[in-house]
Amino acid sequence: MGDKRAAPVTNADLDALIATFTITITAMNTNVTAQMGDFCALLEGRNNNYNNRNRGGEHNVIGLHMVLVELLTILNLNPNPKKKLCNLNNKMSMEELLDWFFEVERFFNLIDVPENKQVKMVSRKLKNDAAYWWYQSHIWIQNVLQSARLSVSVNGTPCGFFNCSRGVRQGDPLSPLLFCPAEEVLSRGLGDLVSRGKIKSIAAPKKLQPPSNVLYADDVMIFMQGNSRGLRALNRFLQEYAANSGQVYHWPRELLKKVQGWMRNFYWSRDPLKKGAALVAWKNCCLPKDCGGLGLKNIFTLNRSLLLKRCWEMIVCLDRSAAIMVCIIIKLEMADRVGDYIVQNQWVLPLEFLENFPEASNDIMKIDIPEAVLEDTVIWPTTSSGSLTAAEAYTFLSDLNAPLEWGKAIWHKALQPRKSIVCWKVFHHKILVDEIMQRRVPVYSLLGVSPLRAKAPKFIPVVWEAPPSGWIKVNTDGSFSGTTRASFGGVFRDSEGLFLGGFSYNATVPSAIDAEVLAIIEAINVALVRRWTHIWLETNSILALRYFKNPGLIPWRLRTSWLNCLHKVSQITFRMTHIFREGNALADKFARYGASNVGAVWWRTLPSSFLAEFGRDLSSRINYRFS
Numbered sequence: 001m002g003d004k005r006a007a008p009v010t011n012a013d014l015d016a017l018i019a020t021f022t023i024t025i026t027a028m029n030t031n032v033t034a035q036m037g038d039f040c041a042l043l044e045g046r047n048n049n050y051n052n053r054n055r056g057g058e059h060n061v062i063g064l065h066m067v068l069v070e071l072l073t074i075l076n077l078n079p080n081p082k083k084k085l086c087n088l089n090n091k092m093s094m095e096e097l098l099d100w101f102f103e104v105e106r107f108f109n110l111i112d113v114p115e116n117k118q119v120k121m122v123s124r125k126l127k128n129d130a131a132y133w134w135y136q137s138h139i140w141i142q143n144v145l146q147s148a149r150l151s152v153s154v155n156g157t158p159c160g161f162f163n164c165s166r167g168v169r170q171g172d173p174l175s176p177l178l179f180c181p182a183e184e185v186l187s188r189g190l191g192d193l194v195s196r197g198k199i200k201s202i203a204a205p206k207k208l209q210p211p212s213n214v215l216y217a218d219d220v221m222i223f224m225q226g227n228s229r230g231l232r233a234l235n236r237f238l239q240e241y242a243a244n245s246g247q248v249y250h251w252p253r254e255l256l257k258k259v260q261g262w263m264r265n266f267y268w269s270r271d272p273l274k275k276g277a278a279l280v281a282w283k284n285c286c287l288p289k290d291c292g293g294l295g296l297k298n299i300f301t302l303n304r305s306l307l308l309k310r311c312w313e314m315i316v317c318l319d320r321s322a323a324i325m326v327c328i329i330i331k332l333e334m335a336d337r338v339g340d341y342i343v344q345n346q347w348v349l350p351l352e353f354l355e356n357f358p359e360a361s362n363d364i365m366k367i368d369i370p371e372a373v374l375e376d377t378v379i380w381p382t383t384s385s386g387s388l389t390a391a392e393a394y395t396f397l398s399d400l401n402a403p404l405e406w407g408k409a410i411w412h413k414a415l416q417p418r419k420s421i422v423c424w425k426v427f428h429h430k431i432l433v434d435e436i437m438q439r440r441v442p443v444y445s446l447l448g449v450s451p452l453r454a455k456a457p458k459f460i461p462v463v464w465e466a467p468p469s470g471w472i473k474v475n476t477d478g479s480f481s482g483t484t485r486a487s488f489g490g491v492f493r494d495s496e497g498l499f500l501g502g503f504s505y506n507a508t509v510p511s512a513i514d515a516e517v518l519a520i521i522e523a524i525n526v527a528l529v530r531r532w533t534h535i536w537l538e539t540n541s542i543l544a545l546r547y548f549k550n551p552g553l554i555p556w557r558l559r560t561s562w563l564n565c566l567h568k569v570s571q572i573t574f575r576m577t578h579i580f581r582e583g584n585a586l587a588d589k590f591a592r593y594g595a596s597n598v599g600a601v602w603w604r605t606l607p608s609s610f611l612a613e614f615g616r617d618l619s620s621r622i623n624y625r626f627s
Helices: 011-051 064-075 094-110 115-127 130-146 174-195 228-245 252-269 299-316 320-330 351-356 358-365 390-397 417-427 512-529 542-549 556-569 585-595 608-618
Strands: 149-154 157-163 213-216 219-222 459-462 472-480 486-493 499-507 534-539 573-578 600-603 623-626
Touching: 174 213, 174 219, 174 228, 252 299, 299 390, 351 358, 472 512, 472 585, 486 512, 486 585, 499 512, 499 585, 512 534, 512 542, 512 556, 512 585, 542 556, 542 573, 585 600, 585 608
Parallel strands: 472 534, 534 573
Antiparallel strands: 149 157, 213 219, 459 623, 472 486, 486 499, 499 600
16 A cells, blocks of 8 residues: 655645635625625614604614624624523613613514514513513503693683592593503403394394494494393493493483482482482472472483484484484385375365274364465374474473462562472471461461562553554454363454454363464454455454464464465455453453353344443543553
8 A cells, every 4th residue: 555645835836825815805805895884874774763762862872782783694694693682670761661672673673583482582581570560560650640730720710730530631642552452342342242142233234244333432332132132131241341440331221310319419408419308209399380399300201201302303304314213213104195185175085984983084074174285294282383392292291280279379489489498398298387387377477478569560551442444353362261161252343443243152172372363263254254354453362463473383283274364364454463451351251251152153233241341442441451
C-alpha cells in the first residue's frame, strides 16, 4: 500500500484563496449595507408612527430588544429567533401598562405566532399579577367615576359642586364598555328563548327570519307572540337578568301601582315615600267633585282611557300610523256605505234586514236624510261631538256615582280650598265631630265661612226688542228636567210686537242643549212653511248660536238635522242674537208647556196664562239680571 501525502501549498494557491475570500467579503458587505439601509428606513418610519402617540409630552420609544429582534430578522442571521415577550411587573403605571400592550402587539406583528399561542404567551405574563391588575382596574374605574363634580344652575348661575354617587358622566368612554356587554347578554338571552321554543316569534314572509329583539341606544323592542306561555317565560328570563345585572325592570301594571301609591302617599302625608292615614278610600278621591270626590285621576283608568283613545284613532284612521295599524292588525274594511241605501231621499233597506230586524229598521226610517251628499263618518255614541277624546274616554271608563247636592257647593270660589277640604271630610263623615256638629249646625257657620260674597253683585238690564219693519222675530227656548220631562217652544212676533203664533213640543232628549237646538230647527221649518223670508232668531243659549258658526260642534245625533237647517237658513234673510233668560220669559213659557203635554201644539192665539210675560215685552219693561 503506497503512502499518500498532501501536495504542498504553493504561493499560487494562497493567492487564489485570498482572492476568493476578498470577493466573498465584498459581496457580503454590499448585501449587509443594502439591508441595513432598508432597515434604517423602516425603523425611521415606525419611530415616526410611535412618536405621533404623544401623552403629556412624553414619546413612546421602541425597546432596544425589539430593534435587535427586527435587525436579526432582516439580516437573516437568526432565522428562528426565540419567541419571548418583554417582562411585565406590577410596578408599572397605567401608561406603562398601555406601552407594554403596544409592544406585545408589535412583537406579534414581527414574529409569525399563531393566535392560540399568542393568547398563551400573554396569559403567562399576566397570570402572576392578575389579582393586582384586577384590583388596579377597579381603582381606576372608581377614580373615573368619582372624579366628576357636578353643580346645579340656579337662575343661570352654577351653585355648589358635589360628587357623583352612581353612574357615569354623559359621553364617558367607559359608558359603552359597561352598557354593551349587559345588553349583549340580554339580546343573546332573548334569542336563546326563541331558539329553544320558549317564546314564539312573530310571523314573517317566507325565507325571512323575524328578529326576536331590536336594541337602539337604551331602548329595547321585543317581538313575540303574546300568549301566556311565552309571557311567563319572558318574565322569568327578565327576573333572572335583573337579579344578575342589577338592572330593574317593571311591568306596566307594577309601575302604575307604584305611581298611584306615590300620589296617594303624597296627598295624605305630603311625602310620596311615606304612608299617611287615609281617611277616604282612594277610589272615592278619584271621583269628580260633583260626585263627592276630589277630581283626581285614577292612574289605571287613565291608562285604559289612553289605550281606548288610540284604538279609536285606529278605527277612524286619524293619522298615517293608525291607518297602517288598521291594515296590518285589525284588517277592518266596510264594504257598504250608508248612501247605498238612500234612493231619491228615501231609505231603501234590504228585504232580509226588514224581516229579521224590524225594530232597527223602524229606527233607521226615523233618521233624517241629509239634503246634501255627505261622507260616512264613524261616531262614538256617548259623546255629543261623535268623536272620542282622552277626557271623554276617561269618563266613559269611570264608574261614576250620581251627582250630589253638596258636590259643587263646597268647592265654590268664595270658599278657601282648605275649608272646602274640611267640608268634604265632614260630608264623608271622616272628621271628628262635636256636640255642635251633632246639633246639625250648618257647616258654613261652624267653619266661620260666610255664604255671602265678598263683592257686591252686578246687575244687567235686559229688555226685549221688537224687530224692524218687514222682519219677524222668533224667540226659542228649551226645557230639560230629565229625559222624560224635556220640551222646547218658540214664539213669533212682528215689528209691532204683536203675536203671530207659537209652538210647544214634548221631546225625549239626553240633554238640555238638544232641546235648545230642536227649538231652533222647528222655528226655521215653521218660517219656511209660512214663507217668512226675513227672520230674526233670538235665544238664550250661547252654545246653540256657536253651532251656526261651527257646525262641527253640534252633537252627532243632531248633525244631519242641523246641516239641513243651515241649508234652509241660506235660502232666507236671517240674523241671530243672544238674550238673557230674563228677557226670554215668554219663550220659556211655551217650552215649559210642552213638558206637561204629549206631542206638538201650534198656537194661533196667545193663551191667557201667557199674558203677563207678553205684556212685559210689549211695553219694553226692563228686567234685571244679577251676577
